[in-house]
């Protein structure tokens with residue numbers, strides 16, 4: 134199933150989707166694959182696989198530390214495609230790559246798209262690429278059929294939301310709050326309003342990310358959005374408790390997607 | 395066709411806006427405020443008044459005859475940005491952006507700094523305008539520019555040492571961007587050089603081009619003609635674009651940017667971005683960049699904190715590609731020799747950054763010969779660098795080194 138179909142199926146079932154982020158290569162390439170598989174086995178509906186990058190301006194300290202460790206361990210872009218392939222061989226959930234733009238540019242936008250598609254990847258989430266700069270990627274994703282998830286922020290104008298909705302495929306990533314990744318005590322009311330504005334702008338699906346760390350927050354988010362994206366909390370669980378620890382958190386978060394009772 | 399009319403977001407293939415969507419609204423707001431300010435005589439009156447009465451502009455042009463004896467007999471002129479209030483060209487840009495901060499109604503400013511000069515300038519403007527001020531500085535740089543850290547704190551700014559990544563200027567920019575994404579509602583990012591997402595490259599250029607406008611007129615008045623060559627050091631490229639811009643359409647004036655050659659451009663320890671890098675995306679713009687095969691940024695190295703940056707402003711990448719300006723490198727050793735030479739021949743202690751341009755001018759003079767005149771942007775003074783210089787030349791305990 135595609136990302137869109139996966140989310141739609143969950144929404145139709147009255148739950149909403151849970152999207153889990155983990156970086157490739159942390160704590161090792163093998164363990165990152167095992168952890169991603171464990172997420173799916175414990176109720177995560179779609180994966181967002183982060184490509185470690187030297188200058189991750191959208192990321193808070195937890196993800197920075199993990200991705201810097203992966204780079205120090207010798208992460209190469211080829212490992213990203215290997216990881217997608219290895220995960221897809223074990224579980225059926227759609228796998229999106231989350232990557233800053235320069236690695237894609239250097240690899241070659243078309244080559245990157247081809248290799249991602251060949252590995253069984255679903256598409257890209259691009260935190261520092263806005264649709265305005267995305268011509269090459271729009272063309273490559275149209276050619277390969279890959280999804281492209283652009284970000285929308287509470288500060289985005291209506292005109293920009295329309296542009297983002299138009300350019301996105303799969304879902305729109307609604308940034309919950311003004312800020313970078315990292316667990317937060319409460320997810321902004323801004324998220325609810327943004328999702329509503331995205332719907333008005335014609336977005337078929339919005340998932341809310343940044344700051345979500347508990348089952349309670351997931352439950353709240355899926356009450357108004359199509360899905361909830363959890364990153365730093367999972368990375369921290371993996372760092373602290375290994376694959377078992379992250380699996381346990383995933384199971385707990387997945388309970389948040391189901392209606393209470 | 396004029397080369398002086400570029401307004402961004404693109405300079406040829408370079409520039410643009412590669413940033414999180416969360417920042418687009420703030421960049422649009424800044425761009426709009428800047429476009430309006432540019433057309434507003436009241437803004438220019440206020441800025442010109444500050445540049446005159448607070449900074450001390452116009453900065454002098456000094457001919458350095460004893461220094462020039464070492465430059466093949468060419469005449470050498472220094473544009474004295476070191477004499478500006480706060481000690482470098484950085485204040486020109488900061489005052490403009492601080493005025494803009496007031497116009498967009500924000501109360502807090504943040505900035506990155508490498509050598510500390512941009513941080514000092516920003517802390518100064520924040521004190522002058524009553525703005526809250528936070529400066530991000532790589533931990534490595536807080537150590538080698540400790541004097542400037544003290545200056546910023548004395549001026550009332552909070553200095554946050556950045557402990558991630560290479561702990562230098564590039565990481566300070568990352569951290570400042572993260573702060574901005576989070577606090578953009580009441581915070582303006584006063585960017586220190588002609589890199590970054592649009593509108594920064596064009597806006598900072600516009601605020602620094604006064605250097606070249608003054609220098610061009612001063613050269614004409616002093617020598618009756620334009621210089622043969624203009625030389626400036628290039629970190630992100632603001633002092634260089636500042637002095638180049640007025641000369642871009644003077645086809646006979648050769649423009650030379652000097653990047654930091656570190657321990658040599660054929661070693662792994664340098665910051666010669668245009669010389670040794672290739673185009674890529676960093677800090678919001680497409681430009682030349684030091685990077686590995688996978689597009690991971692490579693850490694740069696320079697004895698000079700202000701030039702220790704693996705990126706460069708997009709307008710320089712464009713000027714290099716179209717061949718209007720040439721970019722070379724000065725090594726740590728050549729820059730330190732030039733620093734000492736200017737100190738001993740002229741009684742002027744330059745910033746280590748600026749000493750890279752001086753080393754370049756010595757080389758250019760020998761190539762161009764005694765008929766040539768070379769205009770050098772002396773972008774800053776060397777007080778902040780005394781600890782580094784003392785170590786390099788072993789000035790503190792005993793005999794002078796090599």
Ligand SMILES: Cc1ncc(COP(=O)(O)O)c(C=O)c1O
Pocket residue numbers: 482483508509510511512586587588627628629630631632633634699700701745747748773774775
């Ligand atoms: C005196 C001086 N010159 C030059 C630079 C380099 O910056 P840019 O290339 O933007 O002029 C710095 C930066 O800190 C500086 O302090």
